[in-house]
Amino acid sequence: MAKPLAEIRRMNFDRVHLRAWLTRIRYFIFGKEADKGIIFRLFIYLILIDVAYIYLNPILYMISNMIKSADDLLDPSVNWVPRSIYTGVLQDAWQKLKYPTSFSISLLLSLAVALFQTVSCAVAGYAFARLEFPFKKFWMFCLLLTFVVPTQVVILPDLIFASALGVMKTYIPIVVPALFGHGLKGALFVIIYRQFFSTQPKELEEAAKMDGANVFKVFFRVMLPLAKPAILVVFLFAFVWTWNDYYLPSMFLNGSKSVPLSMGISQIQAQLNQQAADYGPSIFDEPIKMATSFLIILPPLLLYTFAQRWFIEGVERTGLVE
């Protein structure tokens, strides 16, 4: 009698053991909750890596193509990794872009616009979030209207007045709107600031006011330092978008000798077309375009690699939107 009992107990123990083991496997594969198991994890990584590949692919393609030598370009067995690094194309693009000059133009222009927009949009955004002024709802509607109106609707009058004021082929018509919280995507920045400031606790301002600070002190000493994440996001956006923008420069700087980098591609394209008409197409046509693109996006890419940690945090903390 004792023996079978022990056996049953052992079998039971085995079964329990087995089940515990099975559960552990199940937990490992599916997870205690669906989002913690290995299958889900693998699935997520699959999607992420796929999309990351899609995002990185053009950049990698660009880099790999621009350092290929003529032999590598003609050899179909060389796909991604060239056998030797050839910098001639890069140098050629550097010269064709007049890189040092156009780089400084781009840098100055983007810095100016970005700085002006970060400050002027912050002032407007703070007013929209916290201050009282007449017809606030109406102006809010105007802000949204500004967001929706395409630049192309207002570009022609702008051009006429720019030429009437004699500021064509200068950077004034691009920079001045930024001073007033407008310009490229200015409305979006005002909205971002407005969202950020309206999530801040009111007590801070009240305390500062209690201590006798006027509205300017409250804004510049209390609120603006608090708004670092929003400032970072707006600055980076404004800088990069101005850097990349080629519509406004192509309108206002048409025919000017000194143009920002963003117009480089169309310039290079024109030069290449000219060359193709004279000598026929060259195998370096595409690499040279790739090298141009690389030289154009390199500075914002570097900026982003340095700023991305704060940038991502900033985005999360601004709450960007309601």
Added chain:
Amino acid sequence: MNANVNAKRKIKSSTIRKLEGSLFIAPWVIGFLAFMVFPLCYSFYMSFNTVKILATGIDVKWQGLKHYKYILFENGSLLYNDLFPFLRQALLMLPIIVVFSLLIAIILNQKFWGRTLFRSIFFLPVIFTTGQVVQEFMSQGEGQLGFLERYNVSSLISTHLTSTWSTPIVRIMDSFVLILWYSGVQILIFLAGRQTISASVYEAARIDGASPWDTFWKITLPAMLPFVLLNLIYTTVDLFTFPTNPILTKVTTANYGQSSALAWIYFAIIFVFLAIVFLVFSRVTRSHAAASR
């Protein structure tokens, strides 16, 4: 007496507050008048005229509705040839962009190994999409998905659908990568929006035994609805005002009056499109709310 003084002070302080507020908003309002209202009115005025820029000044001749008539009824090549394919494409791209960016934002919000790396990669489009560089990639054929060509999906679609819809679908699949590149800011907005839902709600749901599937539909999605609307608006505006947009490239200095009229018609279309998006969105949310009740 005392009350009177108090009332006086109150009025005074509220006027002061208003003055301060006006001072803060003044630059923006001046900018709005100078860079928005004035050009808008002038371009509206130009759209009814023939404008010629001469060395001596601007020569304006009243034309009435001639430009509008010309664009809308007489010459289809200016507007309609590009408008309808573009509208269909936008209609398909809009939901794809929003759903895709919501999905990616939710995935990126989870805790997993290498999250920071993936996040920085996923924000790359925000930096580059605005530039001509991306256009360059797309014209190189980098926008295509390899497997579509391999399995000849596009011919399959064009044989099964009428050409009105198959063309935009094939075009979208051809430029699917481009769509993904367009969703940078949208992912950002969703990710920022996801932070507004507090973790305790999810904890409570888990304690009550809700599955992640339920949690998504009952908690995440309803809380994200305002952001969905915002993204819809942003995507619409972005798609319609992209500089490479076929219609907007026709707004040139060659013919001020006609270009202004075209721009205004186009602007009206954007407005109507936004209104439709708004309407559909509110309908869907209302029925969704009714269904979950």
